[in-house]
Amino acid sequence: MKILVCISNVPDTTTKITFTNDNTQFNTAGVQFIVNPYDEIALSRAIELCEGGKGTVTVINVGESQTDPTIRKALAIGADDAVRINAAPRDAYFTAYQIAEYAKTTEFDMILCGRESIDYNGSQVAAMIGEFLDIPSISIIKKLDYDGTTATLEREIEGGKEVISVTGKFIASCSEGTAEPKIPNMRGIMSARTKPLVVIEAKDIEQVAKVQQFETPPPRGTVKLVPAEETAKLIDLLHQEAKVI
Protein backbone atom coordinates (compact mmCIF):
# COMPACT_ATOMS: atom_id res chain seq x y z
CA MET A 1 0.00 0.00 0.00
CA LYS A 2 1.17 3.50 -0.75
CA ILE A 3 -0.35 6.62 0.75
CA LEU A 4 0.39 10.15 -0.39
CA VAL A 5 -0.10 12.85 2.24
CA CYS A 6 -0.24 16.52 1.26
CA ILE A 7 1.23 18.88 3.81
CA SER A 8 1.08 22.62 4.04
CA ASN A 9 3.56 24.92 5.78
CA VAL A 10 1.58 27.33 8.02
CA PRO A 11 2.20 29.80 10.85
CA ASP A 12 2.05 28.31 14.34
CA THR A 13 -1.42 28.51 15.93
CA THR A 14 -0.27 31.02 18.58
CA THR A 15 0.88 33.50 15.90
CA LYS A 16 -0.40 37.04 16.13
CA ILE A 17 -1.38 37.79 12.54
CA THR A 18 -0.04 41.04 11.05
CA PHE A 19 0.56 42.24 7.49
CA THR A 20 3.13 44.34 5.65
CA ASN A 21 3.38 46.25 2.35
CA ASP A 22 0.09 48.06 2.71
CA ASN A 23 -1.62 44.93 4.04
CA THR A 24 -0.85 42.92 0.93
CA GLN A 25 1.55 40.42 2.52
CA PHE A 26 1.51 38.29 5.62
CA ASN A 27 4.26 39.43 7.98
CA THR A 28 6.47 36.39 8.50
CA ALA A 29 8.97 38.19 10.75
CA GLY A 30 9.50 36.15 13.90
CA VAL A 31 6.81 33.64 12.89
CA GLN A 32 7.36 29.96 13.62
CA PHE A 33 6.11 27.70 10.82
CA ILE A 34 4.63 24.27 11.45
CA VAL A 35 3.03 21.35 9.62
CA ASN A 36 -0.63 22.39 9.21
CA PRO A 37 -2.32 20.74 12.25
CA TYR A 38 -5.02 19.01 10.14
CA ASP A 39 -2.35 17.66 7.77
CA GLU A 40 -0.59 16.25 10.82
CA ILE A 41 -3.79 14.31 11.62
CA ALA A 42 -3.87 12.98 8.02
CA LEU A 43 -0.20 12.02 8.25
CA SER A 44 -0.72 10.29 11.59
CA ARG A 45 -3.60 8.20 10.20
CA ALA A 46 -1.54 7.31 7.10
CA ILE A 47 1.34 6.13 9.33
CA GLU A 48 -1.08 4.05 11.45
CA LEU A 49 -2.52 2.36 8.34
CA CYS A 50 0.97 1.50 7.10
CA GLU A 51 2.29 0.23 10.44
CA GLY A 52 3.80 -3.25 10.55
CA GLY A 53 5.21 -3.09 7.03
CA LYS A 54 1.79 -2.74 5.39
CA GLY A 55 2.87 0.17 3.24
CA THR A 56 4.75 3.42 2.82
CA VAL A 57 3.85 7.07 3.27
CA THR A 58 5.10 9.83 0.97
CA VAL A 59 4.52 13.45 1.97
CA ILE A 60 4.08 16.06 -0.74
CA ASN A 61 4.46 19.78 -0.31
CA VAL A 62 4.12 22.59 -2.81
CA GLY A 63 6.58 25.19 -1.61
CA GLU A 64 9.96 26.79 -1.92
CA SER A 65 13.10 25.66 -0.07
CA GLN A 66 12.14 27.45 3.15
CA THR A 67 9.46 24.80 3.72
CA ASP A 68 12.11 22.03 4.00
CA PRO A 69 12.20 22.17 7.85
CA THR A 70 8.44 21.54 7.90
CA ILE A 71 8.87 18.61 5.50
CA ARG A 72 11.66 17.21 7.73
CA LYS A 73 9.26 17.46 10.67
CA ALA A 74 6.76 15.31 8.74
CA LEU A 75 9.54 12.81 8.04
CA ALA A 76 10.41 12.83 11.74
CA ILE A 77 6.79 12.02 12.60
CA GLY A 78 7.15 8.91 10.45
CA ALA A 79 6.69 9.49 6.70
CA ASP A 80 9.08 7.38 4.61
CA ASP A 81 10.02 9.92 1.98
CA ALA A 82 9.04 13.33 0.66
CA VAL A 83 8.48 15.23 -2.54
CA ARG A 84 8.61 19.01 -2.72
CA ILE A 85 7.18 20.67 -5.79
CA ASN A 86 9.29 23.76 -6.08
CA ALA A 87 6.93 26.76 -6.31
CA ALA A 88 5.22 29.28 -4.08
CA PRO A 89 1.65 27.96 -3.66
CA ARG A 90 -0.26 30.88 -5.18
CA ASP A 91 -3.80 29.50 -4.97
CA ALA A 92 -5.60 26.23 -4.24
CA TYR A 93 -6.16 25.53 -7.94
CA PHE A 94 -2.43 25.79 -8.62
CA THR A 95 -1.49 23.65 -5.60
CA ALA A 96 -4.05 20.95 -6.40
CA TYR A 97 -2.95 20.84 -10.05
CA GLN A 98 0.71 20.34 -9.08
CA ILE A 99 -0.10 17.51 -6.67
CA ALA A 100 -2.46 15.84 -9.16
CA GLU A 101 0.18 16.02 -11.90
CA TYR A 102 2.70 14.40 -9.54
CA ALA A 103 0.17 11.73 -8.50
CA LYS A 104 -0.28 10.78 -12.18
CA THR A 105 3.40 9.81 -12.29
CA THR A 106 3.35 7.48 -9.29
CA GLU A 107 1.50 4.49 -7.85
CA PHE A 108 -0.76 5.17 -4.88
CA ASP A 109 -3.80 3.73 -3.12
CA MET A 110 -5.07 6.86 -1.43
CA ILE A 111 -4.21 10.51 -0.92
CA LEU A 112 -4.86 12.14 2.46
CA CYS A 113 -4.67 15.75 3.49
CA GLY A 114 -6.03 18.05 6.18
CA ARG A 115 -9.54 19.50 6.04
CA GLU A 116 -8.15 22.99 5.46
CA SER A 117 -4.98 24.97 6.00
CA ILE A 118 -5.13 27.25 9.02
CA ASP A 119 -3.81 30.23 7.04
CA TYR A 120 -6.06 30.71 4.01
CA ASN A 121 -8.75 28.34 5.33
CA GLY A 122 -9.66 27.16 1.87
CA SER A 123 -10.89 23.60 2.11
CA GLN A 124 -10.39 23.30 -1.63
CA VAL A 125 -7.26 21.33 -2.42
CA ALA A 126 -8.50 17.79 -1.67
CA ALA A 127 -11.66 17.94 -3.79
CA MET A 128 -9.77 19.74 -6.58
CA ILE A 129 -7.15 16.96 -6.69
CA GLY A 130 -10.01 14.45 -6.78
CA GLU A 131 -11.50 16.21 -9.78
CA PHE A 132 -8.15 16.60 -11.60
CA LEU A 133 -7.59 12.84 -11.15
CA ASP A 134 -11.28 11.92 -11.66
CA ILE A 135 -11.36 9.91 -8.43
CA PRO A 136 -13.80 10.18 -5.47
CA SER A 137 -13.00 12.85 -2.89
CA ILE A 138 -14.46 12.84 0.59
CA SER A 139 -14.11 16.12 2.43
CA ILE A 140 -13.88 16.59 6.20
CA ILE A 141 -13.73 13.05 7.46
CA LYS A 142 -13.42 12.08 11.10
CA LYS A 143 -12.81 8.35 10.70
CA LEU A 144 -11.05 6.20 8.10
CA ASP A 145 -10.75 2.42 7.96
CA TYR A 146 -9.19 0.52 5.07
CA ASP A 147 -9.18 -3.21 4.36
CA GLY A 148 -6.73 -3.11 1.46
CA THR A 149 -9.31 -2.47 -1.25
CA THR A 150 -12.30 -0.73 0.30
CA ALA A 151 -12.24 2.29 2.56
CA THR A 152 -14.99 3.14 5.03
CA LEU A 153 -15.06 6.80 5.96
CA GLU A 154 -17.16 8.93 8.27
CA ARG A 155 -17.80 12.40 7.00
CA GLU A 156 -18.96 15.33 9.08
CA ILE A 157 -22.39 16.77 8.17
CA GLU A 158 -24.45 19.46 9.92
CA GLY A 159 -25.71 17.87 13.12
CA GLY A 160 -24.37 14.39 12.44
CA LYS A 161 -22.29 12.11 10.29
CA GLU A 162 -22.43 10.19 7.05
CA VAL A 163 -20.75 6.83 6.47
CA ILE A 164 -19.29 6.38 2.99
CA SER A 165 -17.68 3.42 1.32
CA VAL A 166 -15.20 3.73 -1.54
CA THR A 167 -13.46 1.00 -3.52
CA GLY A 168 -10.36 1.94 -5.48
CA LYS A 169 -8.30 5.09 -5.39
CA PHE A 170 -9.66 8.09 -3.51
CA ILE A 171 -8.66 11.26 -1.70
CA ALA A 172 -9.94 12.38 1.69
CA SER A 173 -9.42 15.48 3.81
CA CYS A 174 -9.10 14.72 7.51
CA SER A 175 -10.32 16.57 10.57
CA GLU A 176 -10.06 15.90 14.27
CA GLY A 177 -10.95 12.40 15.33
CA THR A 178 -9.36 10.69 12.30
CA ALA A 179 -6.20 10.08 14.33
CA GLU A 180 -4.34 11.39 17.35
CA PRO A 181 -1.48 13.56 16.07
CA LYS A 182 1.82 11.71 16.50
CA ILE A 183 4.76 13.41 18.18
CA PRO A 184 8.20 12.70 16.68
CA ASN A 185 10.54 10.71 18.90
CA MET A 186 14.34 11.04 18.99
CA ARG A 187 14.83 8.15 16.55
CA GLY A 188 12.39 9.78 14.14
CA ILE A 189 14.15 13.12 14.36
CA MET A 190 17.55 11.51 13.73
CA SER A 191 16.37 9.41 10.78
CA ALA A 192 14.44 12.33 9.20
CA ARG A 193 17.72 13.95 8.18
CA THR A 194 18.65 11.09 5.88
CA LYS A 195 15.22 10.18 4.45
CA PRO A 196 14.83 11.02 0.74
CA LEU A 197 13.42 14.46 -0.12
CA VAL A 198 13.05 14.81 -3.88
CA VAL A 199 12.53 18.26 -5.38
CA ILE A 200 10.65 18.51 -8.67
CA GLU A 201 9.70 21.54 -10.73
CA ALA A 202 6.16 22.91 -10.92
CA LYS A 203 4.09 23.00 -14.12
CA ASP A 204 2.53 26.12 -15.44
CA ILE A 205 -1.21 26.73 -15.10
CA GLU A 206 -3.42 29.76 -15.43
CA GLN A 207 -4.05 31.72 -12.21
CA VAL A 208 -7.72 31.99 -11.21
CA ALA A 209 -7.64 33.58 -7.76
CA LYS A 210 -5.34 36.05 -6.08
CA VAL A 211 -5.38 37.69 -2.65
CA GLN A 212 -5.28 41.44 -3.23
CA GLN A 213 -5.30 42.65 0.33
CA PHE A 214 -5.72 41.56 3.93
CA GLU A 215 -7.75 43.18 6.66
CA THR A 216 -7.68 42.60 10.39
CA PRO A 217 -11.04 42.56 12.19
CA PRO A 218 -12.05 45.88 13.78
CA PRO A 219 -11.32 46.00 17.52
CA ARG A 220 -14.31 45.37 19.75
CA GLY A 221 -15.53 47.93 22.26
CA THR A 222 -14.90 47.40 25.94
CA VAL A 223 -16.82 44.72 27.77
CA LYS A 224 -19.91 45.67 29.74
CA LEU A 225 -19.68 43.79 33.04
CA VAL A 226 -22.80 42.65 34.85
CA PRO A 227 -22.32 41.90 38.58
CA ALA A 228 -22.73 38.19 39.33
CA GLU A 229 -25.51 38.88 41.83
CA GLU A 230 -27.51 40.69 39.11
CA THR A 231 -27.31 37.88 36.53
CA ALA A 232 -30.91 38.45 35.40
CA LYS A 233 -29.86 41.86 34.08
CA LEU A 234 -27.82 40.12 31.40
CA ILE A 235 -30.99 38.68 29.88
CA ASP A 236 -32.50 42.20 29.70
CA LEU A 237 -29.37 43.56 28.02
CA LEU A 238 -29.29 40.77 25.46
CA HIS A 239 -32.98 41.27 24.76
CA GLN A 240 -33.32 45.06 24.78
CA GLU A 241 -29.85 46.41 23.95
CA ALA A 242 -28.12 43.75 21.86
CA LYS A 243 -31.46 42.43 20.50
CA VAL A 244 -30.11 38.92 20.04
CA ILE A 245 -32.64 37.00 22.15
Place this chain on the structure above:
Amino acid sequence: MSVLVYVEQVDGKFKKSVFEAVSYAKAIADKQGSNLTAVSIGNVDESELKALGNYGASKVLNVSNDQLKNFVNQAYASIIAEAAKKESTDIIVLSNSFSGKGLAPRIAVKLKAGLVDGAVELPQLDGGKFLVKKTAFSGKAFAITELTSAIKIIALNPNAFGIKESAVDATVEAFSPEIKATDLSAIVKEIVRATNKVSLPDAEIVVSGGRGLKGPENWGMIEELAGLLGAATACSKPVSDADWRPHSEHVGQTGIAISPNLYIAIGISGAIQHLAGVSSSKVIVVINKDPEAPFFKVADYGIVGDAFEVVPKLIEALKAHKG
Protein backbone atom coordinates in the same frame (compact mmCIF):
# COMPACT_ATOMS: atom_id res chain seq x y z
CA MET B 1 -24.80 36.20 -18.16
CA SER B 2 -26.66 34.69 -15.21
CA VAL B 3 -26.21 33.70 -11.59
CA LEU B 4 -26.73 30.09 -10.50
CA VAL B 5 -27.30 29.07 -6.90
CA TYR B 6 -27.09 25.49 -5.67
CA VAL B 7 -29.83 24.79 -3.11
CA GLU B 8 -28.82 21.97 -0.79
CA GLN B 9 -31.74 19.88 0.46
CA VAL B 10 -31.88 17.81 3.62
CA ASP B 11 -34.63 15.17 3.53
CA GLY B 12 -36.46 17.11 0.84
CA LYS B 13 -36.41 20.42 2.73
CA PHE B 14 -34.31 23.56 2.49
CA LYS B 15 -32.62 25.03 5.53
CA LYS B 16 -32.16 28.66 6.47
CA SER B 17 -28.61 28.71 5.08
CA VAL B 18 -30.07 27.88 1.64
CA PHE B 19 -32.47 30.85 1.72
CA GLU B 20 -29.50 32.96 2.76
CA ALA B 21 -27.45 31.72 -0.23
CA VAL B 22 -30.40 32.43 -2.56
CA SER B 23 -30.81 35.95 -1.09
CA TYR B 24 -27.08 36.57 -1.57
CA ALA B 25 -27.12 35.26 -5.14
CA LYS B 26 -30.17 37.43 -5.91
CA ALA B 27 -28.29 40.51 -4.68
CA ILE B 28 -25.42 39.66 -7.07
CA ALA B 29 -27.85 39.09 -9.96
CA ASP B 30 -29.43 42.49 -9.26
CA LYS B 31 -26.01 44.16 -9.25
CA GLN B 32 -25.21 42.46 -12.53
CA GLY B 33 -28.67 43.03 -14.02
CA SER B 34 -29.18 39.34 -14.70
CA ASN B 35 -31.50 36.53 -13.62
CA LEU B 36 -31.09 34.04 -10.83
CA THR B 37 -31.55 30.31 -11.43
CA ALA B 38 -31.49 27.76 -8.61
CA VAL B 39 -30.52 24.13 -9.08
CA SER B 40 -31.91 21.49 -6.73
CA ILE B 41 -30.79 17.86 -6.68
CA GLY B 42 -32.72 15.06 -4.98
CA ASN B 43 -36.40 14.65 -4.28
CA VAL B 44 -37.96 17.97 -3.30
CA ASP B 45 -41.66 18.89 -3.57
CA GLU B 46 -42.75 21.41 -6.19
CA SER B 47 -44.16 23.75 -3.50
CA GLU B 48 -40.84 23.78 -1.65
CA LEU B 49 -39.03 24.56 -4.94
CA LYS B 50 -41.46 27.35 -5.87
CA ALA B 51 -40.90 28.94 -2.47
CA LEU B 52 -37.34 29.77 -3.57
CA GLY B 53 -38.96 32.63 -5.50
CA ASN B 54 -39.56 34.30 -2.13
CA TYR B 55 -35.82 34.90 -1.97
CA GLY B 56 -35.33 35.86 -5.60
CA ALA B 57 -34.94 32.76 -7.80
CA SER B 58 -36.90 33.18 -11.03
CA LYS B 59 -36.17 29.68 -12.31
CA VAL B 60 -35.53 26.41 -10.49
CA LEU B 61 -33.85 23.50 -12.27
CA ASN B 62 -35.11 20.38 -10.57
CA VAL B 63 -32.95 17.27 -10.83
CA SER B 64 -35.12 14.58 -9.32
CA ASN B 65 -33.58 11.14 -9.49
CA ASP B 66 -33.53 8.30 -6.97
CA GLN B 67 -29.87 7.61 -7.69
CA LEU B 68 -29.14 11.12 -6.44
CA LYS B 69 -31.22 11.00 -3.29
CA ASN B 70 -28.04 11.06 -1.20
CA PHE B 71 -25.29 13.60 -1.67
CA VAL B 72 -22.38 12.29 -3.77
CA ASN B 73 -20.13 15.23 -4.51
CA GLN B 74 -18.76 13.86 -7.81
CA ALA B 75 -22.19 13.43 -9.38
CA TYR B 76 -23.59 16.63 -7.88
CA ALA B 77 -20.61 18.62 -9.18
CA SER B 78 -21.16 17.28 -12.70
CA ILE B 79 -24.83 18.28 -12.60
CA ILE B 80 -24.14 21.78 -11.32
CA ALA B 81 -21.45 22.28 -13.97
CA GLU B 82 -23.94 21.15 -16.65
CA ALA B 83 -26.58 23.50 -15.27
CA ALA B 84 -24.05 26.36 -15.38
CA LYS B 85 -23.32 25.63 -19.05
CA LYS B 86 -27.02 25.39 -19.91
CA GLU B 87 -27.77 28.73 -18.22
CA SER B 88 -24.60 30.50 -19.52
CA THR B 89 -23.77 31.17 -15.90
CA ASP B 90 -20.78 33.25 -14.96
CA ILE B 91 -21.28 33.28 -11.17
CA ILE B 92 -22.17 30.24 -9.06
CA VAL B 93 -23.17 30.62 -5.41
CA LEU B 94 -23.51 27.94 -2.75
CA SER B 95 -23.42 27.62 1.04
CA ASN B 96 -20.04 26.97 2.62
CA SER B 97 -21.54 23.94 4.37
CA PHE B 98 -19.81 20.60 4.91
CA SER B 99 -21.25 19.36 1.61
CA GLY B 100 -20.53 22.67 -0.10
CA LYS B 101 -16.87 22.35 0.82
CA GLY B 102 -16.68 18.97 -0.90
CA LEU B 103 -18.61 20.16 -3.93
CA ALA B 104 -17.44 23.65 -4.90
CA PRO B 105 -13.78 22.73 -5.59
CA ARG B 106 -14.83 19.98 -8.01
CA ILE B 107 -17.10 22.38 -9.92
CA ALA B 108 -14.23 24.88 -9.99
CA VAL B 109 -11.92 22.40 -11.72
CA LYS B 110 -14.62 21.33 -14.21
CA LEU B 111 -15.26 24.92 -15.23
CA LYS B 112 -11.71 26.31 -14.72
CA ALA B 113 -13.32 28.69 -12.25
CA GLY B 114 -11.80 30.64 -9.41
CA LEU B 115 -13.39 29.82 -6.06
CA VAL B 116 -13.70 31.86 -2.88
CA ASP B 117 -14.89 29.85 0.09
CA GLY B 118 -15.92 31.46 3.34
CA ALA B 119 -17.20 34.67 1.70
CA VAL B 120 -18.59 37.17 4.22
CA GLU B 121 -19.77 40.02 1.96
CA LEU B 122 -21.18 40.69 -1.49
CA PRO B 123 -18.51 40.86 -4.20
CA GLN B 124 -17.23 44.30 -5.17
CA LEU B 125 -17.51 44.67 -8.92
CA ASP B 126 -15.87 48.08 -9.18
CA GLY B 127 -13.05 48.94 -11.55
CA GLY B 128 -13.45 45.82 -13.65
CA LYS B 129 -12.17 43.65 -10.82
CA PHE B 130 -14.16 40.96 -9.07
CA LEU B 131 -13.22 41.09 -5.40
CA VAL B 132 -14.64 38.95 -2.59
CA LYS B 133 -13.91 39.30 1.10
CA LYS B 134 -13.41 36.02 2.96
CA THR B 135 -12.23 34.91 6.37
CA ALA B 136 -8.56 33.94 6.63
CA PHE B 137 -6.12 32.86 9.32
CA SER B 138 -9.02 31.13 11.07
CA GLY B 139 -10.89 34.33 11.82
CA LYS B 140 -7.80 36.36 12.78
CA ALA B 141 -8.04 38.27 9.47
CA PHE B 142 -9.93 38.72 6.21
CA ALA B 143 -8.52 38.29 2.71
CA ILE B 144 -9.85 40.34 -0.20
CA THR B 145 -9.53 37.85 -3.03
CA GLU B 146 -9.71 38.66 -6.71
CA LEU B 147 -11.16 36.06 -9.04
CA THR B 148 -9.71 36.39 -12.53
CA SER B 149 -11.40 33.45 -14.28
CA ALA B 150 -14.38 33.79 -16.64
CA ILE B 151 -16.61 31.75 -14.32
CA LYS B 152 -16.51 32.50 -10.61
CA ILE B 153 -17.71 30.47 -7.64
CA ILE B 154 -18.54 31.85 -4.20
CA ALA B 155 -19.22 29.70 -1.12
CA LEU B 156 -20.99 31.88 1.43
CA ASN B 157 -20.39 31.51 5.16
CA PRO B 158 -23.56 30.82 7.20
CA ASN B 159 -24.98 33.89 9.02
CA ALA B 160 -22.76 36.26 6.98
CA PHE B 161 -25.46 37.87 4.81
CA GLY B 162 -28.86 37.10 6.30
CA ILE B 163 -32.12 36.29 4.56
CA LYS B 164 -33.63 38.95 2.29
CA GLU B 165 -37.08 38.42 0.89
CA SER B 166 -38.05 39.14 -2.72
CA ALA B 167 -41.31 38.56 -4.51
CA VAL B 168 -40.39 36.61 -7.61
CA ASP B 169 -42.53 33.96 -9.25
CA ALA B 170 -40.29 30.94 -9.70
CA THR B 171 -40.85 28.52 -12.56
CA VAL B 172 -39.79 24.95 -11.90
CA GLU B 173 -38.18 23.11 -14.80
CA ALA B 174 -37.15 19.45 -14.83
CA PHE B 175 -33.48 18.97 -15.64
CA SER B 176 -31.93 15.57 -16.27
CA PRO B 177 -28.32 15.68 -17.40
CA GLU B 178 -26.57 12.39 -18.00
CA ILE B 179 -24.66 10.97 -15.04
CA LYS B 180 -21.48 8.93 -15.48
CA ALA B 181 -21.35 5.66 -13.52
CA THR B 182 -17.90 6.64 -12.15
CA ASP B 183 -19.47 9.77 -10.64
CA LEU B 184 -21.43 7.48 -8.34
CA SER B 185 -18.59 5.26 -7.14
CA ALA B 186 -18.58 6.61 -3.57
CA ILE B 187 -21.51 4.98 -1.79
CA VAL B 188 -23.38 6.51 1.12
CA LYS B 189 -23.94 3.67 3.60
CA GLU B 190 -25.55 5.48 6.47
CA ILE B 191 -26.63 8.94 7.57
CA VAL B 192 -26.89 9.69 11.27
CA ARG B 193 -28.41 13.03 12.10
CA ALA B 194 -29.58 14.26 15.48
CA THR B 195 -32.90 15.83 14.54
CA ASN B 196 -33.62 17.41 17.90
CA LYS B 197 -30.39 19.40 18.01
CA VAL B 198 -29.49 22.73 16.41
CA SER B 199 -26.55 22.25 14.05
CA LEU B 200 -23.51 24.21 15.20
CA PRO B 201 -22.34 25.87 11.94
CA ASP B 202 -25.85 27.19 11.19
CA ALA B 203 -26.80 28.17 14.73
CA GLU B 204 -27.78 31.77 15.48
CA ILE B 205 -26.99 31.28 19.16
CA VAL B 206 -24.22 29.09 20.55
CA VAL B 207 -23.61 28.17 24.20
CA SER B 208 -20.07 26.94 24.73
CA GLY B 209 -18.33 25.39 27.73
CA GLY B 210 -14.68 25.11 28.68
CA ARG B 211 -12.43 23.49 31.24
CA GLY B 212 -13.95 25.71 33.92
CA LEU B 213 -16.90 23.33 33.96
CA LYS B 214 -14.64 20.69 35.56
CA GLY B 215 -16.11 17.58 33.90
CA PRO B 216 -18.57 16.18 31.33
CA GLU B 217 -21.11 15.48 34.08
CA ASN B 218 -21.63 19.25 34.45
CA TRP B 219 -22.87 19.81 30.89
CA GLY B 220 -26.51 19.44 31.89
CA MET B 221 -26.83 23.14 32.65
CA ILE B 222 -25.11 24.07 29.35
CA GLU B 223 -27.62 21.93 27.46
CA GLU B 224 -30.52 23.33 29.44
CA LEU B 225 -29.43 26.91 28.72
CA ALA B 226 -28.92 26.07 25.04
CA GLY B 227 -32.33 24.40 24.90
CA LEU B 228 -34.06 27.49 26.29
CA LEU B 229 -32.28 29.73 23.79
CA GLY B 230 -32.76 27.40 20.79
CA ALA B 231 -28.98 27.35 20.67
CA ALA B 232 -26.35 24.84 19.60
CA THR B 233 -23.77 23.62 22.12
CA ALA B 234 -20.03 23.93 21.59
CA CYS B 235 -16.82 23.53 23.55
CA SER B 236 -13.16 24.53 23.71
CA LYS B 237 -10.26 22.35 22.54
CA PRO B 238 -9.15 21.04 25.96
CA VAL B 239 -12.72 19.81 26.51
CA SER B 240 -12.90 17.83 23.24
CA ASP B 241 -9.30 16.62 23.70
CA ALA B 242 -10.31 15.21 27.09
CA ASP B 243 -13.32 13.54 25.41
CA TRP B 244 -15.77 15.39 27.65
CA ARG B 245 -17.54 16.42 24.46
CA PRO B 246 -17.33 15.19 20.82
CA HIS B 247 -14.78 16.77 18.43
CA SER B 248 -17.65 18.02 16.27
CA GLU B 249 -18.43 20.55 19.03
CA HIS B 250 -14.91 21.99 19.18
CA VAL B 251 -14.84 25.58 17.98
CA GLY B 252 -11.57 27.43 17.49
CA GLN B 253 -8.61 27.52 15.18
CA THR B 254 -8.26 23.76 14.76
CA GLY B 255 -11.95 23.05 15.25
CA ILE B 256 -14.67 24.85 13.37
CA ALA B 257 -15.05 28.57 12.92
CA ILE B 258 -18.51 29.96 13.63
CA SER B 259 -20.20 33.35 13.36
CA PRO B 260 -23.46 33.22 15.31
CA ASN B 261 -25.43 36.29 16.40
CA LEU B 262 -24.75 35.41 20.02
CA TYR B 263 -21.89 33.36 21.48
CA ILE B 264 -21.96 32.59 25.20
CA ALA B 265 -18.63 31.29 26.54
CA ILE B 266 -18.78 29.66 29.95
CA GLY B 267 -15.60 28.72 31.79
CA ILE B 268 -13.41 29.37 28.73
CA SER B 269 -10.34 31.55 29.31
CA GLY B 270 -10.04 32.66 25.67
CA ALA B 271 -6.74 31.36 24.27
CA ILE B 272 -5.80 32.99 20.96
CA GLN B 273 -6.64 29.74 19.11
CA HIS B 274 -10.14 29.70 20.57
CA LEU B 275 -10.78 33.39 19.89
CA ALA B 276 -9.79 32.86 16.25
CA GLY B 277 -12.75 30.56 15.68
CA VAL B 278 -15.40 32.70 17.36
CA SER B 279 -14.28 36.31 16.93
CA SER B 280 -16.70 36.95 14.07
CA SER B 281 -19.67 36.27 16.38
CA LYS B 282 -21.84 39.38 16.46
CA VAL B 283 -22.29 39.50 20.25
CA ILE B 284 -20.01 37.69 22.71
CA VAL B 285 -20.93 36.99 26.35
CA VAL B 286 -18.24 35.66 28.68
CA ILE B 287 -18.86 34.04 32.05
CA ASN B 288 -15.64 33.32 33.92
CA LYS B 289 -14.54 33.47 37.53
CA ASP B 290 -11.13 34.88 36.59
CA PRO B 291 -11.44 38.63 35.94
CA GLU B 292 -8.08 38.48 34.12
CA ALA B 293 -9.30 35.90 31.57
CA PRO B 294 -8.25 37.18 28.10
CA PHE B 295 -11.74 36.43 26.76
CA PHE B 296 -13.13 39.52 28.56
CA LYS B 297 -11.02 41.73 26.25
CA VAL B 298 -13.05 40.68 23.20
CA ALA B 299 -16.41 40.24 24.93
CA ASP B 300 -19.42 42.57 24.65
CA TYR B 301 -20.95 41.48 27.95
CA GLY B 302 -19.35 39.67 30.82
CA ILE B 303 -20.04 38.26 34.24
CA VAL B 304 -17.13 37.63 36.59
CA GLY B 305 -18.38 34.74 38.66
CA ASP B 306 -18.52 31.02 39.26
CA ALA B 307 -20.30 29.27 36.38
CA PHE B 308 -21.97 26.90 38.83
CA GLU B 309 -23.72 29.85 40.47
CA VAL B 310 -24.20 32.12 37.46
CA VAL B 311 -25.56 29.64 34.90
CA PRO B 312 -28.44 28.31 37.07
CA LYS B 313 -29.42 31.94 37.80
CA LEU B 314 -29.28 32.69 34.10
CA ILE B 315 -31.52 29.71 33.35
CA GLU B 316 -34.00 30.91 35.96
CA ALA B 317 -33.97 34.47 34.60
CA LEU B 318 -34.44 33.20 31.07
CA LYS B 319 -37.43 31.09 32.12
CA ALA B 320 -38.94 34.16 33.79
CA HIS B 321 -38.20 36.25 30.67
CA LYS B 322 -39.96 33.73 28.43
CA GLY B 323 -42.84 33.69 30.88
